[in-house]
Amino acid sequence: MEDELNPTSAFEKDPFKLTAEDVYDMSYVIGRDLFKLSSSEDSRTVSELQYKVIRVLEIFELLVDRQNLTVEKLKIERDNLRKETERLHSELQKATSDSEKPQKNGTDKLVIDVNDPNRPRFTLQELTDVLQERNKLKAQLLVAQEELECYKSGLIPTKEPQSLEKVSGANRESEQTTVKKLFSLKHRKNH
Incomplete structure (x- = not known):
């Protein structure tokens, strides 16, 4: 819980598990540190560095959002593929059980095994x-x-x-x- 409240904990997270909020926390920490530097040393150099860091953080935020969207899309696709697999599996079972029954050949035609002792013999x-x-x-x-x-x-x-x-x-x-x-x-x- 404490790590979630501390903005610096975002730097210790696995890069593939980062969220947009983590990027905001990182931006906050970097911005705070740059503000401290700008007040004490050469403010022009720090100011230029600050704009570059902000641009990198914006790119980073976009990449994290895209990665999270990709993960969500992949999860949805996985779920759809599971449903499709289950549907195809049930159709296969039905087709397998139907193949044991006499098969229709064309419209209103029945394929009958001539060697079957229980086949119909009369109209x-x-x-x-x-x-x-x-x-x-x-x-x-x-x-x-x-x-x-x-x-x-x-x-x-x-x-x-x-x-x-x-x-x-x-x-x-x-x-x-x-x-x-x-x-x-x-x-x-x-x-």
């Missing part, structure tokens, strides 16, 4: 068609199972085989009648 339309066909076949199977149960239980007498044209047209009617018979049978059992 969405093909899968939709297969699912619809499966549901239709399931419904037909349920109808056939219901009819079989009705034949086994004797609700429907066995008929002679009819031509396929009559069967397909009558199939809907038989579905409705089979369902009605089953519900009526179930209804009778409950009463």
Whole structure:
């Protein structure tokens, strides 16, 4: 603390850590000493020396200010470079994790490894068609199972085989009648 209050302490500081205030302190000390000299000895010589010293101190002040500004600029640039490095590092990590996923090639194109056992093999339309066909076949199977149960239980007498044209047209009617018979049978059992 005492060194900060004493203007002569600026002379003992590291030159790279000097501030503008330190230069002002040095100017004060030199000016005070020159004033003492000018009053006691040849004032003309001291006066000329005083102007030269003042000019050197002004230059010194400018250099210290420039050095301090350069240090501040370098600190700001360092901070910006750190942020940029962190951003690039996170982008690299994201790109690395994305490279493990299937890559898009152009607009709406997907690059797929042919050797990948989990790769998609069908289009969405093909899968939709297969699912619809499966549901239709399931419904037909349920109808056939219901009819079989009705034949086994004797609700429907066995008929002679009819031509396929009559069967397909009558199939809907038989579905409705089979369902009605089953519900009526179930209804009778409950009463």
